[in-house]
Amino acid sequence: MQFIDRAVIEVEGGKGGDGIVAFRREKYVPAGGPAGGSGGDGGSVILEAVESLQTLLDFQYAHHISAKKGDRGGTSNRTGAAGSDRLIEVPCGTVVYDAETGEPLGDLVEPGHKLCVAKGGKGGFGNRHFLSNRNRAPEQALPGKTGEQRRLRLELKLLAEVGIIGLPNAGKSTLISALSSARPKVADYPFTTLVPNLGVVRKPTGDGTVFADIPGLIAGAHAGLGLGQDFLRHIERTRVLIHLINFTAADPIADYQTLQQELQAYGRELPTRAQIIALNKCDAVESQRQDAIAAQFSQITNAPIFTISAVTRRGLESLLQTVWQTLDTSLSSQVRSGDKDEGLTGSSSH
Ligand SMILES: Nc1nc2c(ncn2[C@@H]2O[C@H](COP(=O)(O)OP(=O)(O)OP(=O)(O)O)[C@@H](O)[C@H]2O)c(=O)[nH]1
Numbered sequence: 001m002q003f004i005d006r007a008v009i010e011v012e013g014g015k016g017g018d019g020i021v022a023f024r025r026e027k028y029v030p031a032g033g034p035a036g037g038s039g040g041d042g043g044s045v046i047l048e049a050v051e052s053l054q055t056l057l058d059f060q061y062a063h064h065i066s067a068k069k070g071d072r073g074g075t076s077n078r079t080g081a082a083g084s085d086r087l088i089e090v091p092c093g094t095v096v097y098d099a100e101t102g103e104p105l106g107d108l109v110e111p112g113h114k115l116c117v118a119k120g121g122k123g124g125f126g127n128r129h130f131l132s133n134r135n136r137a138p139e140q141a142l143p144g145k146t147g148e149q150r151r152l153r154l155e156l157k158l159l160a161e162v163g164i165i166g167l168p169n170a171g172k173s174t175l176i177s178a179l180s181s182a183r184p185k186v187a188d189y190p191f192t193t194l195v196p197n198l199g200v201v202r203k204p205t206g207d208g209t210v211f212a213d214i215p216g217l218i219a220g221a222h223a224g225l226g227l228g229q230d231f232l233r234h235i236e237r238t239r240v241l242i243h244l245i246n247f248t249a250a251d252p253i254a255d256y257q258t259l260q261q262e263l264q265a266y267g268r269e270l271p272t273r274a275q276i277i278a279l280n281k282c283d284a285v286e287s288q289r290q291d292a293i294a295a296q297f298s299q300i301t302n303a304p305i306f307t308i309s310a311v312t313r314r315g316l317e318s319l320l321q322t323v324w325q326t327l328d329t330s331l332s333s334q335v336r337s338g339d340k341d342e343g344l345t346g347s348s349s350h
């Protein structure tokens with residue numbers, strides 16, 4: 001399941017430092033020569049791909065990013081200090097465009113890849129630079145050049161890591177609205193949502209994780225009924241599923257089983273995908289019935305079970321905590337099986 005995360009930012013290289021006009025004034029030297037140093041170059045803005053970011057969430061608020069300017073030249077022919085570069089971390093896979101012309105500027109794929117997006121301005125020459133046989137005492141110095149300025153469009157293809165599944169009307173779209181800035185239509189009838197919605201949910205560690213609201217799963221979806229078959233294919237790429245159950249339904253257990261059977265029938269890796277069960281709409285169910293249903297669920301599954309309300313937000317914090325933990329666990333087991341895969345590829349590629 002992919003969608004494009006976008007951000008527009010302005011970047012500006014630092015201005016070069018000005019060159020200065022100065023003359024040597026030393027004891028016993030009647031007419032000192034020119035000694036005005038040149039300005040230092042301005043710093044550049046450089047993007048760098050890092051593994052620790054997965055989304056462009058951080059750029060929603062950082063619109064203008066500039067590097068430091070270079071210092072003025074000094075007396076005694078000293079060049080001003082260069083302005084330091086400004087390094088901006090972006091997720092691996094970020095594609096960078098000039099926002100005005102649409103021209104692609106680069107593709108930051110591997111961690112450590114860097115791209116200079118706004119060069120700092122050159123420092124201006126001090127008068128010492130203009131010393132020549134014809135002009136022994138130049139009075140001329142140049143100002144530093146301004147840094148490059150650009151509007152950039154950053155684009156990143158996102159993979160949804162968490163899929164929210166459940167029968168129509170379970171509250172999937174309501175839940176993704178409560179957790180992220182996605183605003184899909186919510187209504188009290190089935191099949192309100194026709195295509196998956198994605199939303200970025202911020203982790204406690206800061207970066208975002210992509211959640212997908214997967215609509216249209218009904219009995220028979222694996223065989224092409226409803227809208228669901230395509231979407232089942234999409235959730236193959238997620239790492240954790242939140243199975244959302246409508247607490248107010250006549251038979252929540254049967255609803256759960258219907259969807260589980262779809263996952264089984266579809267096969268691939270879906271039946272073994274990590275799952276978390278969220279019993280939704282608890283605000284509309286009296287607590288005795290809540291307890292009874294939750295107890296029934298704990299009889300038939302080992303998955304963690306949460307009682308939530310996407311409307312009042314009850315239980316959402318604990319649900320998210322378990323999502324983060326499950327993602328961490330599935331990541332470390334993926335790394336282990338990734339090692340194994342590498343070994344296999346290695347042995348077969350001769
Ligand atoms: N009382 C209550 N109602 C809820 C809750 N969550 C969702 N609803 C209501 O349930 C109905 C369906 O919600 P949606 O979020 O559209 O459900 P969905 O799973 O996205 O449905 P489809 O898009 O049709 O698959 C709406 O009327 C929601 O207001 C909840 O926690 N409590």
Ligand SMILES: [Mg+2]
Pocket residue numbers: 172173174184185186192193213215
């Ligand atoms: Mg919906």
